[in-house]
Amino acid sequence: MNGRILLWFQTLRTPELNQIVLLLTNTIWLAAALLLVLLLFCRTRTLGWRLIAGLALTLILSTALKHFVQEPRPFLVVPGLERVGPVPGGTSFPSSHTAAAFALFWGLLFAKDRWWIAAFLYAVLIALTRLYLGAHYPTDLAGGILVSLLCCGVTAWVFHRLKQKGTIHDESHN
Numbered sequence: 001m002n003g004r005i006l007l008w009f010q011t012l013r014t015p016e017l018n019q020i021v022l023l024l025t026n027t028i029w030l031a032a033a034l035l036l037v038l039l040l041f042c043r044t045r046t047l048g049w050r051l052i053a054g055l056a057l058t059l060i061l062s063t064a065l066k067h068f069v070q071e072p073r074p075f076l077v078v079p080g081l082e083r084v085g086p087v088p089g090g091t092s093f094p095s096s097h098t099a100a101a102f103a104l105f106w107g108l109l110f111a112k113d114r115w116w117i118a119a120f121l122y123a124v125l126i127a128l129t130r131l132y133l134g135a136h137y138p139t140d141l142a143g144g145i146l147v148s149l150l151c152c153g154v155t156a157w158v159f160h161r162l163k164q165k166g167t168i169h170d171e172s173h174n
Helices: 002-011 015-025 028-038 041-067 096-110 116-132 138-166
Strands: none
Touching: 002 116, 002 138, 015 116, 028 041, 028 096, 041 096, 041 138, 096 116, 096 138, 116 138
């Protein structure tokens, strides 16, 4: 089933769409870098730290799982599937791009920030680019989403506890 889904995505490819998808999938570093901007302003500093902590924890767990599971990339296994773009490094499960994008979404959702809807749409687009490129299986995306949910849930709980203890002050960021 995983392979059939990827082969269906392959039927959607055009040279123009390939370029758009490659550009979009490579924006994940920019989205993460924007979190640093939140640290510059008192009003958004706590949110920035919260999102950075959730993202960092997500990437640590995602990387550890990749080393443990060692799932080969689908374009190496699925007959007839060709990748688009450069050969991605590492292994397939979970999708770190998807995990990172969803970490931004979960972090904003748990913080009750109004930008969670935009972050959700962005995360879904990033996840779909990974299928389109042949870099990940649908189950890799699900793994990335679950890893980010777990890590951002833990981060939200920690920040909530710190706020209750008066260790941090959460300025309004909505």
